[in-house]
Amino acid sequence: MSASLAPIRTNSRIAAAYRDRTPGSAALAAEAAVLLPSGIAHDSRYLDPYSIYVARALGPHKWDVDGNRYIDFFGGHGALILGHSHPAVVDAVREAVGQGTQFGANHPAEIAWVRAIQRLVPSAERLRFTSSGTEATLMAVRLARAFTGREAILRFKGHFHGWHDHMTSGYSNHFDGSPTPGVLAGVAEKAVIVAPGDLAAVEAALREHDVAAVVLEPTGASFGQVPLRPEFLHDLRRVTEAAGALLVFDEVVTGFRVSPGGAQVAFGVRPDLSTFAKIVAGGMPGAAVAGRRDVLDLLDFAESRRLGREKIGHPGTYNANPVSAAAGIAVLGILAETDACERAAGMAAVFRGRMNAMLAREGVGWAVYGTSSGFHLFMNAKGRAVDPTAFDPFAYDMTELKTQPEELLRRLRLALLVHGVDVNGRIGGFLSATHGETEVDEAVAAFQGAIGMLREEGELA
Numbered sequence: 529m530s531a532s533l534a535p536i537r538t539n540s541r542i543a544a545a546y547r548d549r550t551p552g553s554a555a556l557a558a559e560a561a562v563l564l565p566s567g568i569a570h571d572s573r574y575l576d577p578y579s580i581y582v583a584r585a586l587g588p589h590k591w592d593v594d595g596n597r598y599i600d601f602f603g604g605h606g607a608l609i610l611g612h613s614h615p616a617v618v619d620a621v622r623e624a625v626g627q628g629t630q631f632g633a634n635h636p637a638e639i640a641w642v643r644a645i646q647r648l649v650p651s652a653e654r655l656r657f658t659s660s661g662t663e664a665t666l667m668a669v670r671l672a673r674a675f676t677g678r679e680a681i682l683r684f685k686g687h688f689h690g691w692h693d694h695m696t697s698g699y700s701n702h703f704d705g706s707p708t709p710g711v712l713a714g715v716a717e718k719a720v721i722v723a724p725g726d727l728a729a730v731e732a733a734l735r736e737h738d739v740a741a742v743v744l745e746p747t748g749a750s751f752g753q754v755p756l757r758p759e760f761l762h763d764l765r766r767v768t769e770a771a772g773a774l775l776v777f778d779e780v781v782t783g784f785r786v787s788p789g790g791a792q793v794a795f796g797v798r799p800d801l802s803t804f805a806k807i808v809a810g811g812m813p814g815a816a817v818a819g820r821r822d823v824l825d826l827l828d829f830a831e832s833r834r835l836g837r838e839k840i841g842h843p844g845t846y847n848a849n850p851v852s853a854a855a856g857i858a859v860l861g862i863l864a865e866t867d868a869c870e871r872a873a874g875m876a877a878v879f880r881g882r883m884n885a886m887l888a889r890e891g892v893g894w895a896v897y898g899t900s901s902g903f904h905l906f907m908n909a910k911g912r913a914v915d916p917t918a919f920d921p922f923a924y925d926m927t928e929l930k931t932q933p934e935e936l937l938r939r940l941r942l943a944l945l946v947h948g949v950d951v952n953g954r955i956g957g958f959l960s961a962t963h964g965e966t967e968v969d970e971a972v973a974a975f976q977g978a979i980g981m982l983r984e985e986g987e988l989a
């Protein structure tokens with residue numbers, strides 16, 4: 529969301545109800561407003577008039593500083609497939625913290641962490657830990673360029689890969705590849721941006737440019753808000769191999785969620801490199817770039833010497849942090865040994881189904897869709913006749929799937945918070961293995977209540 533949004537209209541009863549429930553958050557937001565840009569730490573936490581301040585969280589719930597309970601679909605930006613404060617994670621983190629938070633040295637847990645990942649992701653022949661998904665995709669790009677000796681990176685319109693200089697154009701704007709503020713034109717122009725799902729455009733770009741790697745979110749932009757067909761992944765595998773370009777799956781969100789082995793195992797495509805974050809570190813800061821040994825060898829002292837290649841430098845104070853390692857090992861072990869991933873996906877399917885039945889009953893021309901444990905809201909900006917119970921996102925283009933009227937979106941988000949539900953700014957989110965029938969039914973009722981409020985306010989027919 530941009531800071532250019534007009535402030536919410538002051539006559540809104542939804543905003544008034546929100547303010548009534550959240551005086552403690554309002555006071556903190558007022559304090560933060562003069563300390564942090566927009567008073568926040570992450571752009572997607574921006575909300576007008578202000579966001580809630582959360583005090584604690586457990587399972588599928590979180591509580592704000594005013595004591596209001598929310599069913600949480602934000603899911604720690606996708607990091608919390610086992611829900612908040614899973615006891616095994618809390619225990620593992622407590623134990624690790626007690627032993628030291630930063631050794632400035634190798635430690636046994638980093639080996640166990642790699643093994644826990646390799647158990648689920650066979651393509652991870654070698655791996656390097658980073659602190660964030662942004663750093664992981666930055667290293668993937670650097671590895672690909674150094675390995676192939678080529679400069680261009682082929683990316684897809686709307687796909688998000690973090691905020692470093694090589695990945696900013698083409699996510700939510702600058703689709704022509706022009707640089708976003710503060711990014712060098714020479715850097716931006718080496719990112720070739722192609723329409724998602726357009727194999728002919730990919731093939732043309734591979735012919736025209738010196739492409740080091742094709743990078744994508746394997747289930748489509750924003751975790752499938754603009755979905756991709758799995759066949760496209762197989763096509764990309766074939767054409768990248770033929771062109772000598774690397775295929776990089778950004779599994780920061782899909783990793784360990786679409787299946788325990790991520791999208792690559794779910795769809796049977798082996799990328800050359802993958803990036804992981806979020807679930808990989810069990811809700812703690814931590815990420816990794818993983819993949820082919822010969823590519824990761826560019827980070828290896830002895831191998832680069834042997835090959836006569838200059839090693840890629842890679843320090844990083846918090847790489848493989850022991851506390852993050854403990855959380856990651858705990859979560860990945862549970863995902864490997866239980867049906868947690870499947871249960872979250874199963875409950876998400878129930879949620880999507882019940883939401884669509886409710887939307888059909890209410891006669892709102894919206895639809896809820898998604899795959900695995902996620903969901904997205906189609907807000908039908910063009911006012912088409914839509915049967916939510918038979919919605920096919922592939923029938924719509926990216927612009928239509930992504931277009932959500934700003935004022936309506938904002939009021940819906942606030943109305944949902946008033947009804948005790950937290951979703952992301954696109955009114956989508958994640959379910960965890962702790963979301964059950966009760967949360968699903970409460971959330972559907974909350975959406976129904978929010979729709980009622982929007983109607984009372986004349987925002988919705």
Ligand code: PMP
Binds near residue numbers: 691781805
């Ligand atoms: N890639 C994808 C697909 C993401 O969704 C995100 C974060 N939402 C990132 C990369 C960046 O990860 P991080 O926020 O850890 O830098």
